[in-house]
Amino acid sequence: MRLFLPVFPFLALLGGAGLESLIRRIQRWTARSRRFHDLEILRVGHLLTAGAALAILAEGVTALVLYHPFYLSYFNPLVGGLEGAERRGFETTYWGEALNEEVIETLNGLPDRPDGAPPSIRPLALHGLNLAHLQEWGLLRADLRFDAEPPYDYHLLLMRRGFFNRPERALADTRAFPIERRWLKFGVPMIALYRTGEAFERFWPTMPPNPPVGQE
Incomplete structure (x- = not known):
């Protein structure tokens, strides 16, 4: 993971740009349909941002609890967690942290x-x-x-x-x-x-x- 740390700020920028683009698309759609006001769209954007942040935070906190004490063996749900990583041939432990x-x-x-x-x-x-x-x-x-x-x-x-x-x-x-x-x-x-x-x-x-x- 440490090798990817320099990339995270740029991923955050891309994520922010993507979220803004999504909100603008929703705004254009609602403007045509006249179903919502801009203020309501802004609230939706805030809710999406807060929901995404809470989901990411909750997944991280849950992983800390579940993976104890093998924290470096964490794999995110996109690959099926630790079991999915093993099935795909990834190294499930490597830095000697299992020597606990x-x-x-x-x-x-x-x-x-x-x-x-x-x-x-x-x-x-x-x-x-x-x-x-x-x-x-x-x-x-x-x-x-x-x-x-x-x-x-x-x-x-x-x-x-x-x-x-x-x-x-x-x-x-x-x-x-x-x-x-x-x-x-x-x-x-x-x-x-x-x-x-x-x-x-x-x-x-x-x-x-x-x-x-x-x-x-």
């Missing part, structure tokens, strides 16, 4: 390995620095290992389809590995924690390569 308090709490509660070592976790479609910073800030267990050598006990997969390769698709597109926990919004997966282990390192190389861009 609930995910952190789940990671902090993971049990140690049978030998007493802390669990190893490999983030996928998610930059490992996000997790490292959370450890530095004391929000995430300092003993969790995100930079260990494979095999990993768990994989934490952000559902950012544009970053998917064979390892990511081996988890998201198959049911080969159990899901420890998955976070959804309106039925759309945002992020998921999988129990993987050594079997995953043997499985994901068998996945076919990504299709060429445009042929997904």
Whole structure:
């Protein structure tokens, strides 16, 4: 959305010009029909403006409530909301905002390995620095290992389809590995924690390569 911010003032100008044109058309129609006075047309224009502003404001406020805490996954009703965006192949999450308090709490509660070592976790479609910073800030267990050598006990997969390769698709597109926990919004997966282990390192190389861009 931030990339479109410079366009908004010009969209407002175009919207205002369009509304004025609509009001003038109504004025000409009513002048011919002699059904309304200019003052009544002006009132209609004000009502249209106020109604449009209230509808836009109401949709925005409603979206803030409904999309909590995945605000960056908002898609407007013109594309069918988040579910419609997923059906159309849009990225439903991408900036790591799905790594929220609930995910952190789940990671902090993971049990140690049978030998007493802390669990190893490999983030996928998610930059490992996000997790490292959370450890530095004391929000995430300092003993969790995100930079260990494979095999990993768990994989934490952000559902950012544009970053998917064979390892990511081996988890998201198959049911080969159990899901420890998955976070959804309106039925759309945002992020998921999988129990993987050594079997995953043997499985994901068998996945076919990504299709060429445009042929997904």
